[in-house]
Amino acid sequence: MAVDRLAVDRPRQEQRTPVRDDLVERLDASVRERVRREGVDPQREALVVRRIAEDVVRDHDQLSLTGAVAPIADDEAMVGELLARVSGFGPLQPFLDDPEVEEVWINSPERVFIARRGRHELTNLRLDAAQVDELVERMLKSSGRRLDISTPFVDAMLPEGHRLHVVLEGITRGFTAVNIRKFLLRAHRLSDLVALGSLTPQAAAFLEASVRAGMNILVAGGTQAGKTTMLNCLAAAVPGGERVVSAEEVFELRFNHPDWVAMQTRQAGLEQTGAIVLRDLVKEALRMRPSRILVGEVRAAECLDLLLALNSGLPGMCTLHANSAREALVKMCTLPLLAGDNSQ
Structure with missing residues (x-):
């Protein structure tokens, strides 16, 4: 690019x-x-x-x-x-406030990039290592998540809803790598996607009817393809009388529903205990009397638990990284192998 x-x-x-x-x-x-x-x-x-x-x-x-x-x-x-x-967040705040900036990342203190309208731009902002460390500490303060030698990378959510990913120096070469993906929700319903030209009216009507009929829906695509936005719009079509339970690594789903419980994962504590993985949340969601289950992104062993839930009469929706619909289905069949031995 x-x-x-x-x-x-x-x-x-x-x-x-x-x-x-x-x-x-x-x-x-x-x-x-x-x-x-x-x-x-x-x-x-x-x-x-x-x-x-x-x-x-x-x-x-x-x-x-x-x-x-x-x-x-x-x-x-x-x-x-x-x-x-x-x-x-100091010198990064103007980029976070700019509605046209989609993502901000720090390759090194002297090389700060942004993404605007899908294109990468190298800014003339120059930081030092101490400033980067101070910014990361301030960003993580509100999230309740931590970063240290035992946990050298972290996913967290900033107060504005942006997703933060940090990889500590030692895993990266010579610097701490920071990535902030802004969640720019330009569409709240399927009709908004039609207005933006992303969907035809016929496709939107078909998808809304599929959601109301309780069909299982898998949203597949590449990074920054709009999977989460599509899932938000689909979730907005869920009938108000249903109970929705969602599970995500970091809270990203935002839609209005009168009966919705949202859960996110938790990293291990200082004693390397207490971690809550996505697989745990999928299992827990089944105990909460859901009418519909949403998984923010399926990428590992949680796929097995999701498939078991969907094959028990519980409708659900999720996102998945894949190049095509066919490859998404193949991946859904392959990912359960990562669950390993489940005899316990």
């Missing part, structure tokens, strides 16, 4: 200078001091942090009238930067 060099949009940002960097650092320290003094949780109370940042910038602006300090060229831009530093 072609790679474009991205020039970061500077009209909305002030040029970086040593004087401005020093000003930002001083204002950042003032905001953090007030956040600590008021006992504010920066990630859970972003609106309070914004109020504090606005107060700090306003106070600085008043002081600049006396000539004691340099004025700020753009107060709103400064508030946004302070909010990103304290409550957001």
Whole structure:
């Protein structure tokens, strides 16, 4: 795939200078001091942090009238930067806020990429190893998941619903690799896919009728093909009188249903115990009186448990990486072999 060099949009940002960097650092320290003094949780109370940042910038602006300090060229831009530093994810926040950016990944601190409209772009953002480590720690803080030598990679969900994947240095060569896949839900129902041109009206009507009839549905495709979006739209067609139970590695499904229980996996603790894998969740879902079961993505031994559930009269839907419908069915027949000996 072609790679474009991205020039970061500077009209909305002030040029970086040593004087401005020093000003930002001083204002950042003032905001953090007030956040600590008021006992504010920066990630859970972003609106309070914004109020504090606005107060700090306003106070600085008043002081600049006396000539004691340099004025700020753009107060709103400064508030946004302070909010990103304290409550957001620092230099990555503009990319996360940009609705056109689909994915952000860090190959090394000096090479930060984004995906926009399906094309890879190398940004001119340059970090250092300490900044990457601090960003990863802040991202994982809200997820309840951890990253260390015993667990060198992790999947987690950011507060905005974006999916985070991190591989620790040692598994990767010389740096910590970070990938943030933004969940841009542009379609909520099958009719939305028709409006976007992704489905014909006839195909949407057929799929909705299949869901209402309780047919088992397997959504197959490659990475970033829209499998989760399609599954969301299909799930939105489930009749309101049915009870839906879903199982995912990380919460990604988002649809409105009056009787829906969502579950996600859990990694092992420090003692390497307490892990909850997707296979456990599929088994547990069967004990929750479901009318329909959804599995976010089938990729391993959980396929056996899902097939057993679907062949017991319980309708379900799932996603699967495959190149075609035929290969998806072949894969569904092969994956149960990964379950190994199930005599227990």
